[in-house]
Every structure is written in structure tokens, then in C-alpha cells.
Amino acid sequence: MYRLIYVSSAVEHFSGQELEDLLKKSRENNSAAGLTGMLLYRDGNFMQCLEGPKDAVCRLELKIKADPRHRGMLTLLQEENAQPEFSGWAMGFKKLDSPTALEVPGYSNFLDLSLTNEQFQVHPSKSLRLLLTFRNAMR
Numbered sequence: 460m461y462r463l464i465y466v467s468s469a470v471e472h473f474s475g476q477e478l479e480d481l482l483k484k485s486r487e488n489n490s491a492a493g494l495t496g497m498l499l500y501r502d503g504n505f506m507q508c509l510e511g512p513k514d515a516v517c518r519l520e521l522k523i524k525a526d527p528r529h530r531g532m533l534t535l536l537q538e539e540n541a542q543p544e545f546s547g548w549a550m551g552f553k554k555l556d557s558p559t560a561l562e563v564p565g566y567s568n569f570l571d572l573s574l575t576n577e578q579f580q581v582h583p584s585k586s587l588r589l590l591l592t593f594r595n596a597m598r
């Protein structure tokens with residue numbers, strides 16, 4: 460199984476309805492393609508993990524890259540033969556509003572970083588940790 464994590468920035472902030480529409484479409488498409496993952500949105504920035512067969516993930520990556528609603532797509536992590544972490548989640552979602560401290564057990568400061576903070580580029584494993592923190596909190 461292949462895993463991709465990237466960050467990007469919305470061209471214009473997404474409204475609640477726009478996020479809902481994006482998720483609905485993503486969940487439909489991802490279920491049909493056998494893909495799973497999780498999307499975080501904070502202050503106009505996205506972080507997304509996509510998991511599944513490599514060719515399907517790469518096809519979707521190209522489609523997402525061409526989506527005019529966001530820009531600056533930056534790959535943080537690409538893993539081959541990865542253990543699936545989001546099985547059953549056609550696309551988990553969390554909109555992060557600061558402060559997150561109260562919502563997340565074992566809170567640490569990195570949860571409040573901007574999703575495009577360079578910490579995630581320097582230490583890509585932190586991006587997976589962040590996504591997993593919210594997956595665990597939502598279970």
C-alpha cells in the first residue's frame with residue numbers, strides 16, 4: 460500500500476458548505492477507487508493523507524494538483540509498502556480551530572502549528588503523527 464501526505468493552501472478560504480461538498484465528492488470517489496485517508500483544514504491550509512494502490516493514489520494526486528481551488532501543493536511524505544492507518548475512512552476530516560488543546564488528549568504544541576509550517580517539511584513524520592492524533596481523537 461502506498462501513502463502520500465501533502466500540504467496546500469486554499470486560493471480562497473473554504474466555507475463550511477464548500478468543505479462539505481469537497482468531502483462528499485472525495486468520499487464517493489475514494490470509496491469507488493479503494494482509497495482511504497484523512498484531510499485537515501486550518502486557516503485556509505490543507506494537509507491530506509491518501510492511502511491505497513500506488514497507481515490510484517498517483518492518479519488522484521494529479522487530479523487534486525490540477526484543482527483550481529488550492530495551490531502550492533507540497534509533498535511531505537511518500538511511503539511504499541506502508542501499513543494502512545486510515546482503513547475504513549474514505550476521507551476522515553477535521554477542521555482545526557485554535558486552540559485545540561482541550562480536544563486532544565496528550566496535547567502538545569505542535570498541534571497548533573500552521574499546516575504549512577516548515578517543521579512538517581523538515582520532519583515529515585510529524586505530519587503523519589498529526590493526522591493520527593486526530594484520527595485517534597475521532598474514534
Ligand code: FAD
Nearest residue numbers: 484485486488489505507519522523525526527528529550
Ligand atoms: P467533478 O466533481 O465532476 O469535477 C470536474 C472538474 O471541476 C474537476 O476538474 C474539479 O477540480 C472541478 N471542480 C469541481 N468542483 C469545483 C469547484 N467548486 N470550484 C472549482 N472547480 C471545481 N477528490 C477526490 O476524489 N478525493 C480526494 O481525496 C480529494 N481530496 C481533495 C483535497 C483537496 C485539498 C482539494 C482542493 C481537492 C480534493 N479533491 C479530492 C477534489 C479533486 O481535486 C477533484 O475536484 C475531484 O476529484 C473531481 O471529481 P470528479 O472527477 O468526480 O469531477
